[in-house]
Amino acid sequence: MLYILKKYLGALLMPLPLIILISFIGLLLLWFTHWQKSGKSLVSVSWLALLLLGIQPIADKLLLSTEGNFSKRYELLHPKQTIQYIVVLGGGFTYNPDWPPSANLINNSLARVTEGIRLYLQHPGAKLIFTGGRGKNMISNAEVAAKVALSLGVPETAIITLTNPRDTEEEALEVKKIVGGQPFLLVTSANHMTRAERFFVAKNLHPITAPANQLAITSPLQPWERFFPSAYYFSHSERAWYEFLGSIWQAIKINNTQPLIHSFNVEE
Numbered sequence: 001m002l003y004i005l006k007k008y009l010g011a012l013l014m015p016l017p018l019i020i021l022i023s024f025i026g027l028l029l030l031w032f033t034h035w036q037k038s039g040k041s042l043v044s045v046s047w048l049a050l051l052l053l054g055i056q057p058i059a060d061k062l063l064l065s066t067e068g069n070f071s072k073r074y075e076l077l078h079p080k081q082t083i084q085y086i087v088v089l090g091g092g093f094t095y096n097p098d099w100p101p102s103a104n105l106i107n108n109s110l111a112r113v114t115e116g117i118r119l120y121l122q123h124p125g126a127k128l129i130f131t132g133g134r135g136k137n138m139i140s141n142a143e144v145a146a147k148v149a150l151s152l153g154v155p156e157t158a159i160i161t162l163t164n165p166r167d168t169e170e171e172a173l174e175v176k177k178i179v180g181g182q183p184f185l186l187v188t189s190a191n192h193m194t195r196a197e198r199f200f201v202a203k204n205l206h207p208i209t210a211p212a213n214q215l216a217i218t219s220p221l222q223p224w225e226r227f228f229p230s231a232y233y234f235s236h237s238e239r240a241w242y243e244f245l246g247s248i249w250q251a252i253k254i255n256n257t258q259p260l261i262h263s264f265n266v267e268e
Helices: 001-010 015-032 036-051 056-072 109-122 141-151 168-179 191-203 223-227 231-253
Strands: 086-087 126-131 159-162 183-189 204-213
Touching: 001 015, 001 231, 015 036, 015 204, 015 231, 036 056, 036 231, 056 191, 056 204, 056 223, 056 231, 086 109, 086 168, 109 126, 109 183, 126 141, 126 168, 141 159, 159 168, 159 204, 168 191, 168 204, 183 191, 191 204
Parallel strands: 086 126, 086 183, 126 159, 183 204
Antiparallel strands: none
């Protein structure tokens, strides 16, 4: 019940639903009350928020605050070492058997899975652990990710699927049953890594961060790409806000006042 409440409340508090709700209230005030100034203010604020959150410099500045030290690939963050497990966290997915396997991984998932496979090719003796539950689909997120890995040549003997976890905290609990106290590569989106690492360290695990799906752009862009509002960059603002809400929820779930002791070159 708490999980469902978290998901519905989180969806309602995302930027686009909030902006629509505020602008709707503003329109109600304009059409049906004498509070014309309040209505105009709410509509104006909604329009301005929609504009600013869709502009690349603002959206990616917000997103950089969540990607932090994880804006580089694994090799640039850690020295080369022997790895036995590569854990790839679940994300957005669906399942349509008529589609190619990779088309069923949506949002952040495809980038996570492809990065996990890339790292597996660097550590061919390692086991690839895919996580994620089924939701409303016929098969789980972990199984969809495994299908993608198999289609790209990863042998079935190298793949482990954890099909029960519904969120990052549950993923950490299930991973612990397999890896124990061994260090392992933790693959997730760069903007999600700080929260994910904290959940795993809180369970006395030793993740080595291997961020994927870096989104905040710091390299040169054309002027029209930077200063014209775009749904693509608005989604970057959404990710930054999502992680901010997630960090608040995490602070409620675990004690963040204790210092995290990092081993095996794990970075905050």
